[in-house]
Amino acid sequence: MKKVLKFGGTSVGSAENMKKVASIVLDQKSKVVVLSAMSGTTDALVALNAALSEGRGILEEKLSELEGKYRRCTGELLSDSKEADTLIGDTFAFIRKTAARYSGDKSAKAIVAQGEKMTSAIFAMYLKECGHKAALIDITEAMRTDESGAVDTAFLASKLREILSQSDGDTLFVTQGFICRDSNGDISNLGRGGSDYSAALIGAATGADEVQIWTDIDGMHNNDPRYVEGTYPIRHMSFNEAAELAYFGAKILHPSTIQPCREHDIAVKLKNTLDPAAEGTTITATGDSSKKYHAVAAKDDITVVRICSARMLLAYGFLRRVFEIFEKYRTPIDMITTSEVAVSLTIDDNTYVEAIVEELSALGNASYERGNSIICVVGKIEHDTPGLVADILDSIREIPVKMVSYGASSRSVAMLINSKDKITALRRLNDHLFVNR
Ligand code: ADP
Ligand code: ASP
Ligand code: MG
Numbered sequence: 001m002k003k004v005l006k007f008g009g010t011s012v013g014s015a016e017n018m019k020k021v022a023s024i025v026l027d028q029k030s031k032v033v034v035l036s037a038m039s040g041t042t043d044a045l046v047a048l049n050a051a052l053s054e055g056r057g058i059l060e061e062k063l064s065e066l067e068g069k070y071r072r073c074t075g076e077l078l079s080d081s082k083e084a085d086t087l088i089g090d091t092f093a094f095i096r097k098t099a100a101r102y103s104g105d106k107s108a109k110a111i112v113a114q115g116e117k118m119t120s121a122i123f124a125m126y127l128k129e130c131g132h133k134a135a136l137i138d139i140t141e142a143m144r145t146d147e148s149g150a151v152d153t154a155f156l157a158s159k160l161r162e163i164l165s166q167s168d169g170d171t172l173f174v175t176q177g178f179i180c181r182d183s184n185g186d187i188s189n190l191g192r193g194g195s196d197y198s199a200a201l202i203g204a205a206t207g208a209d210e211v212q213i214w215t216d217i218d219g220m221h222n223n224d225p226r227y228v229e230g231t232y233p234i235r236h237m238s239f240n241e242a243a244e245l246a247y248f249g250a251k252i253l254h255p256s257t258i259q260p261c262r263e264h265d266i267a268v269k270l271k272n273t274l275d276p277a278a279e280g281t282t283i284t285a286t287g288d289s290s291k292k293y294h295a296v297a298a299k300d301d302i303t304v305v306r307i308c309s310a311r312m313l314l315a316y317g318f319l320r321r322v323f324e325i326f327e328k329y330r331t332p333i334d335m336i337t338t339s340e341v342a343v344s345l346t347i348d349d350n351t352y353v354e355a356i357v358e359e360l361s362a363l364g365n366a367s368y369e370r371g372n373s374i375i376c377v378v379g380k381i382e383h384d385t386p387g388l389v390a391d392i393l394d395s396i397r398e399i400p401v402k403m404v405s406y407g408a409s410s411r412s413v414a415m416l417i418n419s420k421d422k423i424t425a426l427r428r429l430n431d432h433l434f435v436n437r
Helices: 015-028 041-053 060-077 082-100 105-112 114-129 153-165 195-205 239-247 258-263 318-328 353-360 388-395 419-435
Strands: 003-007 032-035 134-137 172-176 179-181 187-189 210-215 236-238 267-272 281-284 293-308 336-338 342-347 365-379 403-406 412-418
Touching (some): 003 015, 015 060, 015 114, 015 210, 041 105, 041 114, 060 082, 082 105, 082 114, 105 114, 105 187, 114 134, 114 172, 236 239, 239 258, 239 293, 239 365, 318 342, 336 403, 353 365, 365 419, 388 412, 388 419
Parallel strands (some): 003 210, 134 172, 210 267
Antiparallel strands (some): 179 187, 267 281, 293 342, 293 365, 336 342, 365 412
């Protein structure tokens, strides 16, 4: 069976964990391993970029701390750390040089890519030191996006085929998640948490049967374990359910991960590096359709945009004009509800919200409100089964609900609430739909 294994930040976050990763990889006889940056790296580099773009100068203390973390890790991991010392020295020199000549987005992306680059190189050094045949792939030679920001999957497949064919059958390929090149050939990335998506794309491009996402928890839980006690892993779920949960905020999986796997019928496994024996979650086309309520997730930083217009009454073409404005600003819409004279939409990208609302004002009374969360309940919420939506809304009866989206599919209900009510809502839904049943 052909597998692609991806390990997240905590999984490669220390020498001890990297050793665990090596034993999992060798045990599984996988050929391609996709790595994130050591935990804390991307956050630190993003903070550095923010300081640079705001003219606050280089965060030298933070950068030195990060460098120290890498040096400690390689000192512990490798018996001969000379090559790693050079790599770390060169990388931090590059970061400092780029920071000194900081020129905006292009510099920021070059800086933030260094975490994945260093981590993957260090891991490949370790495998080689242990006597294994390992090759480091620079994924920016194969993963590139087009002008619309979409990954060129045909180029990825042909490049990877070429690269993989250059080594013999028992070589273990180590590469970076997250990073890529854009249509100008500059270093770019697939967005925060994007290593999962990289692994799925690489799985599809190499004809894998399975993509394993190794992280710090034993699979997709039925609710957000950061806010709710007593959550449990779901053993089996469908691509549709997993995609919906990831899209509506389940942080364990980047929302784009499922799409290439569904398209190529590649099973996705979510596994725990810190407890490899735990079963984890398997995501396939069929899933487990026996339960009414499967899981709950929440997505923050949601802005609701409202348009109220008497002109909408009995008019056709009104929604098209609304959507065209969002399309112009390349801003995806998450939820939508309509009445005969009003439309409410939600977005999670606020970059152009003011410009969008200004243009919408030509169509009616337009406004926006930030600080909301979408709560999504996923399950077998069939249209012809009475009481399911009532059950869900009843669980959070004391919380004001601003929008409800139901009926588009029979597998989810999404509700918009004020973010300050999010944790209470997650807990109430947990008590009502999972514990007291
Ligand atoms: P990695 O660095 O390995 O990519 P992430 O931090 O991106 O890991 O994702 C794992 C984290 O996702 C877990 O530690 C957990 O706190 C969080 N999480 C949020 N919602 C869920 C959920 N429904 N099931 C499992 N984990 C979740
Ligand atoms: N290192 C990147 C991040 O922290 C990508 C990832 O871990 O998936 O967002
Ligand atoms: Mg992640």
